Amino acid sequence: MTARPGAAAAPRLTVDGQRVPAAHLARLVDRTARRLTAAGAGPGRAAALACDHPLTAVVTALAADAAGAPLLLDGAAPARRIAAAATVHATASGEPLVVARTRPAALPEDTAAVFWTSGSSGDPKAVAVPAAALAHQGRATAARMGVTAQDRLLLPLPLRHAYGHSVLRVWRTTGAHLYAESGFHLRGTLTRLATEGITSLDGVPTMYRMLAAEAARNGESARLLAGLRIRGCGGDVLTPGLYDDFLAVTGAPLHDGYGLSEAGPNVALNAPGDLRPGTVGRLLDGVRARVAGPRREIEIASPGLMLGYLDPATGGLDRGAFTADGWLRTGDTGTVTADGWLTVAGRIKEILVVHGETVAPTVVEDAVRAAAGVVDAAVVGVRSGDRGDAVWAFVESPDADHAAVAGRVAEACRRHLPPHARPRTVRVLDALPRTGSGKHDRTRLRAWASATTAVAA
Structure with missing residues (x-):
C-alpha cells in the first residue's frame, strides 16, 4: 500500500x-x-x-x-x-x-x-x-x-x-x-x-x-x-x-x-x-x-x-x-x-539514415512547421534499398489547397535543411493520426507511406 x-x-x-x-x-x-x-x-x-x-x-x-x-x-x-x-x-x-x-x-x-x-x-x-x-x-x-x-x-x-x-x-x-x-x-x-x-x-x-x-x-x-x-x-x-x-x-x-x-x-x-x-x-x-x-x-x-x-x-x-x-x-x-x-x-527505430547520413525526424519536422499554413508535422522514413530511408513528411493543415501547402513546405525545407534531409514526399492531411496519449502515430504513418511506395513500385 x-x-x-x-x-x-x-x-x-x-x-x-x-x-x-x-x-x-x-x-x-x-x-x-x-x-x-x-x-x-x-x-x-x-x-x-x-x-x-x-x-x-x-x-x-x-x-x-x-x-x-x-x-x-x-x-x-x-x-x-x-x-x-x-x-x-x-x-x-x-x-x-x-x-x-x-x-x-x-x-x-x-x-x-x-x-x-x-x-x-x-x-x-x-x-x-x-x-x-x-x-x-x-x-x-x-x-x-x-x-x-x-x-x-x-x-x-x-x-x-x-x-x-x-x-x-x-x-x-x-x-x-x-x-x-x-x-x-x-x-x-x-x-x-x-x-x-x-x-x-x-x-x-x-x-x-x-x-x-x-x-x-x-x-x-x-x-x-x-x-x-x-x-x-x-x-x-x-x-x-x-x-x-x-x-x-x-x-x-x-x-x-x-x-x-x-x-x-x-x-x-x-x-x-x-x-x-x-x-x-x-x-x-x-x-x-x-x-x-x-x-x-x-x-x-x-x-x-x-x-x-x-x-x-x-x-x-x-x-x-x-x-x-x-x-x-x-x-x-x-x-x-x-x-x-x-x-x-x-x-533508435525512428532515426533516419539517408545516403549514409543520420537524420533526426524532429529537425525535419521543425523545418516543415516553418511553412505558412502548417499546424503540425510528423516525419517518417521508408527504407529504399541501398539508398537508406526515403523521408516522408505528413503535414496537418486547415488549408483546403493541399498542393499550395506542399509547395510552401518544400520551399521551407530548401531554406532550412541540407539536400539529403529534405522530404521526398509531402502529404497534407486535415489532421494527423495520434495515439491515445497524444503522440504522433508513427506506426500508422509509416504503414501509409510504405503502402503507397509499394503501389508506386
Missing part, C-alpha cells in the same frame, strides 16, 4: 471547474473500494479504469490503492486487454460505476499499476509497475519541480496514461490542489489561469503550440502563461523550434523532460531554476543513466523501473528489455554528462 493521499491535509480536488469537497471524495473512495473488494479485486487481481472522466479516474486510483488491487489503466484494444476482477466506468454524473468480471488474470502480487505504452512506434505493451516505483516517482518528481501543498496543478490530460498519472502521484505526495480537466480547451485553460491562481500547467507539445500561437496574438494570454511557476511539457518530443517560439512570445521557458512508461515515467526533468536548454533535464534523484553500444543507447537504473512487460494471455512477466545487470534498455539514443544532464537524440 502506498501513502495516504494528501497526508498533510485533506485532498483538494477540482474537476472541470467544480470543487469536490474532501468529505464527498472520501465517501466515493470508500464506497468504490468496498465494491472493488466485493468484486474480487485485491493483490494480484486488478481493477481496470475503463474511462477518462477525471473524477472517476481519481477515485478509482485511490480506491484501488485502498483495496490493495493493481490499477489497470485499460487503454488497450479489446483483443489485448488483461482480464480484471472489476472494471470501473463513469456514470452520467461522473461518479464511478463498478462492474464485476469473471475469471480475472492472476498478476504478480507486487504489481501496483499496469500502464500501456503509447504504441507510437510499435505494438503497445503492458507495463507492470510496483508500488515502490510509484511512490518513488511521486517523491522524486515533486522534489525536482519544487511542488508543495501551496501549489495548484492544472492537468488537462487523461489520467489513464503514464504522464497524467505521474501528476496524480505528485498530488498525492504533496497535498497540492489538483485541477483535473476532461480535456484541453484553449479558452478554458486560459480562464483557469486567470481565475484560479494556477501555479503549474502540464501538457503535450501540441497543446503548447496552440498556446504559443494564442500568446503571439494576445498579450494577456502571454502574461498568464509567463506567470506560471511550472510549464511542464511531456508526452512527446519538445522540438527546439517550439521551445524557442514559446520563449519568444511569453518570455518564459517550457519545462520538458524525458520519461517512458517503463521507468516511472519521469527519468530526467528541466525544472524552474534548474534548466539547461538543449537537454531533457537533469536525472531525478536516485536515477542513473549510461549509454551503451555503437548506437549509444540510453540505459536506466532507477527505483522507478517496471517489473517487466505483462503477457495479456498468461499474466507472466517478460524482462527482455533489461540487461544482464538489471538496467533498462530504453530504445533511445543520446548522451549523459558526469553531473547527470541527459540529451536524447531520438528513438
Whole structure:
C-alpha cells in the first residue's frame, strides 16, 4: 500500500471547474473500494479504469490503492486487454460505476499499476509497475519541480496514461490542489489561469503550440502563461523550434523532460531554476543513466523501473528489455554528462539514415512547421534499398489547397535543411493520426507511406 493521499491535509480536488469537497471524495473512495473488494479485486487481481472522466479516474486510483488491487489503466484494444476482477466506468454524473468480471488474470502480487505504452512506434505493451516505483516517482518528481501543498496543478490530460498519472502521484505526495480537466480547451485553460491562481500547467507539445500561437496574438494570454511557476511539457518530443517560439512570445521557458512508461515515467526533468536548454533535464534523484553500444543507447537504473512487460494471455512477466545487470534498455539514443544532464537524440527505430547520413525526424519536422499554413508535422522514413530511408513528411493543415501547402513546405525545407534531409514526399492531411496519449502515430504513418511506395513500385 502506498501513502495516504494528501497526508498533510485533506485532498483538494477540482474537476472541470467544480470543487469536490474532501468529505464527498472520501465517501466515493470508500464506497468504490468496498465494491472493488466485493468484486474480487485485491493483490494480484486488478481493477481496470475503463474511462477518462477525471473524477472517476481519481477515485478509482485511490480506491484501488485502498483495496490493495493493481490499477489497470485499460487503454488497450479489446483483443489485448488483461482480464480484471472489476472494471470501473463513469456514470452520467461522473461518479464511478463498478462492474464485476469473471475469471480475472492472476498478476504478480507486487504489481501496483499496469500502464500501456503509447504504441507510437510499435505494438503497445503492458507495463507492470510496483508500488515502490510509484511512490518513488511521486517523491522524486515533486522534489525536482519544487511542488508543495501551496501549489495548484492544472492537468488537462487523461489520467489513464503514464504522464497524467505521474501528476496524480505528485498530488498525492504533496497535498497540492489538483485541477483535473476532461480535456484541453484553449479558452478554458486560459480562464483557469486567470481565475484560479494556477501555479503549474502540464501538457503535450501540441497543446503548447496552440498556446504559443494564442500568446503571439494576445498579450494577456502571454502574461498568464509567463506567470506560471511550472510549464511542464511531456508526452512527446519538445522540438527546439517550439521551445524557442514559446520563449519568444511569453518570455518564459517550457519545462520538458524525458520519461517512458517503463521507468516511472519521469527519468530526467528541466525544472524552474534548474534548466539547461538543449537537454531533457537533469536525472531525478536516485536515477542513473549510461549509454551503451555503437548506437549509444540510453540505459536506466532507477527505483522507478517496471517489473517487466505483462503477457495479456498468461499474466507472466517478460524482462527482455533489461540487461544482464538489471538496467533498462530504453530504445533511445543520446548522451549523459558526469553531473547527470541527459540529451536524447531520438528513438533508435525512428532515426533516419539517408545516403549514409543520420537524420533526426524532429529537425525535419521543425523545418516543415516553418511553412505558412502548417499546424503540425510528423516525419517518417521508408527504407529504399541501398539508398537508406526515403523521408516522408505528413503535414496537418486547415488549408483546403493541399498542393499550395506542399509547395510552401518544400520551399521551407530548401531554406532550412541540407539536400539529403529534405522530404521526398509531402502529404497534407486535415489532421494527423495520434495515439491515445497524444503522440504522433508513427506506426500508422509509416504503414501509409510504405503502402503507397509499394503501389508506386
